Amino acid sequence: MSLYILSKEKLPAFVEALQAGFRVVGPVRTPTGFAFEEITQADQLQLDYTTTILPPKKYFLPQRETLFKYHTGSNPEGAQSVDVEPVFQDVQPTVIFGMHTCDMSGIMLYDKVFSEGFRDEHYMTRRDKMVIIGIECLHPCDDASFCKDMGTLTAPPIYDLHMTEVDDDYLIDTGSEKGERLLLNYSEAKMATTDHMQRLGRVLSAKWPRFRMRLKMSKDQTPSLLTLGYNAHIWEELGERCLACGSCTNVCPTCFCFDVQDELDINMQDGERVRVWDSCQLHEFALVAGGHNFRESKASRVRHRLMRKGKYIKQVHGLSGCTGCGRCERACLVDITIPGTLNALHDEMKVESGV
Amino acid sequence: MSAKPKIAFFDFTSCEGCQLTVIDALQTHLGLLDLVEIVQFREAMSEKGQNYQIAFVEGSCTRKSDEARLLAIREQASAVVALGACAHLGGVNSMKNRWPIENVQTYVYGQNGKDAYESYPARPISAVIKVDAVIPGCPIDRHEFLRVVQMMLQGRTPRLPDYPLCVECKLRENACLNTLGILCLGPITRAGCEAICPSYGDGCEGCRGWHPEANFDYMREILRGHGLSDHEIDARFTMFNHYQMEQMSGHAPLSEAVAPVTDTSLPTSSFAAPKED
Ligand code: SF4
Numbered sequence: 153m154s155l156y157i158l159s160k161e162k163l164p165a166f167v168e169a170l171q172a173g174f175r176v177v178g179p180v181r182t183p184t185g186f187a188f189e190e191i192t193q194a195d196q197l198q199l200d201y202t203t204t205i206l207p208p209k210k211y212f213l214p215q216r217e218t219l220f221k222y223h224t225g226s227n228p229e230g231a232q233s234v235d236v237e238p239v240f241q242d243v244q245p246t247v248i249f250g251m252h253t254c255d256m257s258g259i260m261l262y263d264k265v266f267s268e269g270f271r272d273e274h275y276m277t278r279r280d281k282m283v284i285i286g287i288e289c290l291h292p293c294d295d296a297s298f299c300k301d302m303g304t305l306t307a308p309p310i311y312d313l314h315m316t317e318v319d320d321d322y323l324i325d326t327g328s329e330k331g332e333r334l335l336l337n338y339s340e341a342k343m344a345t346t347d348h349m350q351r352l353g354r355v356l357s358a359k360w361p362r363f364r365m366r367l368k369m370s371k372d373q374t375p376s377l378l379t380l381g382y383n384a385h386i387w388e389e390l391g392e393r394c395l396a397c398g399s400c401t402n403v404c405p406t407c408f409c410f411d412v413q414d415e416l417d418i419n420m421q422d423g424e425r426v427r428v429w430d431s432c433q434l435h436e437f438a439l440v441a442g443g444h445n446f447r448e449s450k451a452s453r454v455r456h457r458l459m460r461k462g463k464y465i466k467q468v469h470g471l472s473g474c475t476g477c478g479r480c481e482r483a484c485l486v487d488i489t490i491p492g493t494l495n496a497l498h499d500e501m502k503v504e505s506g507v
Numbered sequence: 508m509s510a511k512p513k514i515a516f517f518d519f520t521s522c523e524g525c526q527l528t529v530i531d532a533l534q535t536h537l538g539l540l541d542l543v544e545i546v547q548f549r550e551a552m553s554e555k556g557q558n559y560q561i562a563f564v565e566g567s568c569t570r571k572s573d574e575a576r577l578l579a580i581r582e583q584a585s586a587v588v589a590l591g592a593c594a595h596l597g598g599v600n601s602m603k604n605r606w607p608i609e610n611v612q613t614y615v616y617g618q619n620g621k622d623a624y625e626s627y628p629a630r631p632i633s634a635v636i637k638v639d640a641v642i643p644g645c646p647i648d649r650h651e652f653l654r655v656v657q658m659m660l661q662g663r664t665p666r667l668p669d670y671p672l673c674v675e676c677k678l679r680e681n682a683c684l685n686t687l688g689i690l691c692l693g694p695i696t697r698a699g700c701e702a703i704c705p706s707y708g709d710g711c712e713g714c715r716g717w718h719p720e721a722n723f724d725y726m727r728e729i730l731r732g733h734g735l736s737d738h739e740i741d742a743r744f745t746m747f748n749h750y751q752m753e754q755m756s757g758h759a760p761l762s763e764a765v766a767p768v769t770d771t772s773l774p775t776s777s778f779a780a781p782k783e784d
Pocket residue numbers: 400403404405406407461473474475476477478479480481490
């Protein structure tokens with residue numbers, strides 16, 4: 153929409169002003185890296201962070217979310233009764249500062265998943281209160297990133313504001329009226345000039361060569377590669393190696409599987425229904441009532457994850473199921489990676505077809 | 508509601524740390540005493556009621572005479588719960604199973620130890636009697652204890668998480684210790700403690716036992732990457748879980764056969780004086 157400029161030294165004042173009306177969340181330094189946390193002091197915000205263990209999805213889909221509370225008792229006539237009281241957890245005006253473009257792509261997918269077909273009021277009510285301020289990545293986080301392959305190197309159209317560091321300034325693009333209002337009301341941002349726009353253009357074109365490609369195929373080919381490679385040998389090898397630890401899915405910005413449980417209080421009358429993050433890499437996940445497990449072997453679970461990331465999600469929601477953020481690769485202790493797997497599959501299929 | 512269910516606590520070979528955790532839990536969650544009546548609890552009271560429905564057993568079975576006591580508890584109780592790693596797995600007590608029992612007796616109790624103190628290889632109580640539920644850990648987690656009691660009172664079967672500790676560790680957003688040069692057995696250990704040790708910077712030692720899909724081969728690879736010898740890795744694998752490793756030895760998760768041991772001596776003791784209790 154419109155482009156504004158805010159000098160870097162004016163950023164803390166913007167953060168502090170926002171704190172009056174919002175919970176402000178952003179990347180902060182931890183003993184070993186960075187994490188998204190609530191910002192209590194403006195100087196905690198580290199916009200030049202690399203990556204975080206958990207993506208900001210934890211603010212959009214809490215790890216443990218109460219859906220409703222219930223109370224069982226008996227009415228005056230002695231019949232059993234159940235009162236149900238819906239709960240909307242963690243709904244509060246929140247500004248998420250400094251989301252990388254890959255993580256914004258993850259939220260764009262969530263927005264579709266939780267609103268299309270069955271509309272998830274718990275997610276949507278929380279989402280309505282969220283303001284997303286993205287930050288343009290000028291360097292890859294590390295060697296595990298493959299955002300360039302996945303086409304997430306630029307901001308998807310879900311941000312309210314999107315910032316790019318240009319020398320001593322941030323050039324800020326407004327993506328929504330809400331974002332623009334916040335920027336004008338809470339900061340000293342000014343309209344950018346043609347000169348600023350040219351400088352922004354130079355910074356953006358200079359970033360492209362810094363990112364490497366890691367896939368031996370284009371992302372548009374992954375659905376057919378996965379279809380044809382469904383019975384490939386690599387799945388068995390990967391299954392043997394996999395620790396079934398679920399780390400790859402817990403850290404993934406596009407995973408959204410959850411488990412729903414009822415928890416009864418110690419008084420045995422009150423309780424709540426909660427949903428918690430779940431993982432398709434765990435043995436219990438595919439265990440349905442009656443004890444049949446649809447994906448008993450680890451090999452079939454690893455394959456299932458790759459199928460979701462590279463094919464199914466795209467087919468159902470029209471967006472890639474992988475943002476190339478590299479988190480699963482950083483988290484896996486036995487070096488099972490998306491690019492490594494797709495490339496190995498690519499090689500195996502090439503040999504099979506004798507090309 | 509009818510009369511409150513009666514529960515009782517028993518200890519076998521253990522440090523009583525798990526019972527202390529129960530006492531803690533009773534103090535922080537007073538509501539529990541509205542739901543049950545405790546009829547036997549040596550750590551906390553002197554009365555000894557023999558009429559109980561749920562028996563919580565701490566400690567492992569480490570001598571022949573333990574068996575009759577366990578069988579008597581099983582006979583009386585409608586449900587038996589193993590309390591803590593000693594009862595659940597054999598626990599640290601089972602480390603002694605690495606050596607012939609006579610050597611251990613002499614080492615610990617002196618030259619007359621063999622005759623003065625009865626002992627045999629440590630086992631979980633499930634090796635002797637049927638166990639209905641387990642509260643793992645060394646020591647147990649008080650919240651898990653409360654959860655299990657509650658579920659049993661509701662007539663539900665408490666289930667343990669059957670996935671690895673890494674799940675809980677990642678949810679707490681811990682940097683992985685194995686990538687920071689600190690050994691951690693989280694990938695093969697059953698979750699449920701909220702990854703308490705890694706969250707404080709200590710690697711997991713596996714006190715909750717293994718999860719059903721524990722991948723020992725690749726766990727071994729990870730530990731080799733830390734520079735550990737196979738012998739040292741075996742020692743890690745058997746710290747709490749010697750009995751389990753023995754049971755699995757057909758699948759050779761250890762580099763050396765667990766029993767019988769070839770090196771029958773014990774490391775030289777720096778406190779050679781026989782201990783009298
Ligand atoms: S699959 Fe891996 S690289 Fe792709 S979005 Fe998930 S965590 Fe990131």
